[in-house]
Amino acid sequence: MPGGRPPSLRTVASWILTHPDALPEKERLKLKSVLAGCPELDALAEHVRSFGQMLTQLRGERLPEWIAAVRADDLPILHTFANGLERDLAAVTAGLSLPWSSGIVEDHVNRIKMIKRQIYGRAGFKLLRKRVLLAS
Incomplete structure (x- = not known):
């Protein structure tokens, strides 16, 4: 990051996990700069955001296409996560689709x-x- 110390991993993770509209403009620009420097991190951020949308908008029917998109990228950690989701795909889809919670x-x-x-x-x-x- 030009002109200063790079942000910590924890800071970048919190930026990625925060809805883009909720980030202050200064942090949004820093995140954009960090993501521009690392294509893998940019792909990861995109997958995290799309999964967050599925979760908050109860769009579980999109899970198979999300898993396919994850598999298309070279992100082994997300592949492991996707494998775990696929082990009980019906339950995970229901959890991402239904309004009830335990x-x-x-x-x-x-x-x-x-x-x-x-x-x-x-x-x-x-x-x-x-x-x-x-x-x-």
């Missing part, structure tokens, strides 16, 4: 697991039940 249930499950870990080996089911009910 986030609330997962939150409760994680909270109960944390409480269980805190009292592991100290008491039985009665104390666990009491802690779960009082934590609610």
Whole structure:
């Protein structure tokens, strides 16, 4: 980057993961400069943005074409990610298409697991039940 220290990897990653309209003009120009210097990073940023659009706009039907586009580029890390998505393509497509989320249930499950870990080996089911009910 001319005229100064290059941005950190963390900074560039946050720029790529932020919606372009939400980036301040100064950061958008810095990102454009970084992407112009590295075609692989530019391709990666494009794939990340298109996946983000699928995710936010519930467009899961586009997943097979996204995976094909990823495979067309020489980005081994994204190939690994695409392989993982393909292992359960129907579930991933549904997750990217349907408006329902299991986030609330997962939150409760994680909270109960944390409480269980805190009292592991100290008491039985009665104390666990009491802690779960009082934590609610």
